[in-house]
Amino acid sequence: MPGEFGLAEPDDVPGDEWEELDVSDTDADRIARRQDREFDEFRKRVKDADQLKVEGSVFDEATLAAIYKLVQDGYINAFGGPISTGKEAHVFEALAPEKEVAVKIYRINATDFSQMREYLEGDPRFDGIGSDKKAVVLAWTRKEFANLSRARKAGVRVPETIAVERNVLLMELVGQADERARRLAEVTVENPQTAYEVVREYTRRLYAAGLIHGDLSEYNLIIHEGELYVIDLGQAVTVHHPNARSFLERDCRNVASFFSRQGLSLDPDDLIEYVTDADPDPSSDLSDSPPADPPDRTR
Ligand SMILES: Nc1ncnc2c1ncn2[C@@H]1O[C@H](COP(=O)(O)OP(=O)(O)OP(=O)(O)O)[C@@H](O)[C@H]1O
Numbered sequence: 001m002p003g004e005f006g007l008a009e010p011d012d013v014p015g016d017e018w019e020e021l022d023v024s025d026t027d028a029d030r031i032a033r034r035q036d037r038e039f040d041e042f043r044k045r046v047k048d049a050d051q052l053k054v055e056g057s058v059f060d061e062a063t064l065a066a067i068y069k070l071v072q073d074g075y076i077n078a079f080g081g082p083i084s085t086g087k088e089a090h091v092f093e094a095l096a097p098e099k100e101v102a103v104k105i106y107r108i109n110a111t112d113f114s115q116m117r118e119y120l121e122g123d124p125r126f127d128g129i130g131s132d133k134k135a136v137v138l139a140w141t142r143k144e145f146a147n148l149s150r151a152r153k154a155g156v157r158v159p160e161t162i163a164v165e166r167n168v169l170l171m172e173l174v175g176q177a178d179e180r181a182r183r184l185a186e187v188t189v190e191n192p193q194t195a196y197e198v199v200r201e202y203t204r205r206l207y208a209a210g211l212i213h214g215d216l217s218e219y220n221l222i223i224h225e226g227e228l229y230v231i232d233l234g235q236a237v238t239v240h241h242p243n244a245r246s247f248l249e250r251d252c253r254n255v256a257s258f259f260s261r262q263g264l265s266l267d268p269d270d271l272i273e274y275v276t277d278a279d280p281d282p283s284s285d286l287s288d289s290p291p292a293d294p295p296d297r298t299r
């Protein structure tokens, strides 16, 4: 319902266990090695496609092979333009058989490893992977896929996962190519109190499912037709992670600070308490607040 930020319904709420991440050789690695004639042609076609000539980056052979595999498997019919060019990943639109999808491609060589380290060290899913860049990025991509799937099961509105191939993650495109979903940071939040309560509830559901986002802010919350989506779960860690508490505190501070700027009177500690409370009182940290001032226009 536009403007109401209707909460997603929880599905089969997962516990706080983690899944094993399979980082063995994939078909894409094998295709990259084999480089058959068909793939050669595809590679030329893709390399010539303007859409994939993102500034400063040409994808390596194995990334092209991963995209090729997704095409071969029928997940992608055509590539669209870039949605976002970030430090760690590029996001593109693509056409799937019946819908548009988002393709998130993690960069292997350009990735800033030091930024990932605080999330990797202490995550049992990365034990034994060592410091091989490629292995880490592949595991990171699978981790985002696993985190998104787990979040969705826990009743958090996130893009639906479709497939993962090497460093390429395919998911539901929120919005359409010609009407891109906006980051919360880019829009005028018409009902900040409701939006805050939805973000608070999603953060709590994530936590109850054993996950902490780790980079939660108005930049990783997108909005489309009045619905809020949590995105970018690559770095999300389980509650067992040694830095879990500090990530949670940072996430809550970011959220409280954004919504304070929208006119709400919030204390990040109340948010942390709400999120970590298994059975919270939904009216808890807003009940003492004075009526919210009209929100700042953020556009
Ligand atoms: N499933 C999706 N549907 C629509 N837009 C998306 C989707 N996934 C990502 N985006 C867009 O791409 C941007 C970058 O995605 P994401 O945050 O997952 O990657 P990132 O690695 O954090 O990149 P950045 O460094 O730019 O933040 C998002 O802010 C959003 O605008």
Ligand SMILES: [Mg+2]
Pocket: 219, 220, 232
């Ligand atoms: Mg992001």
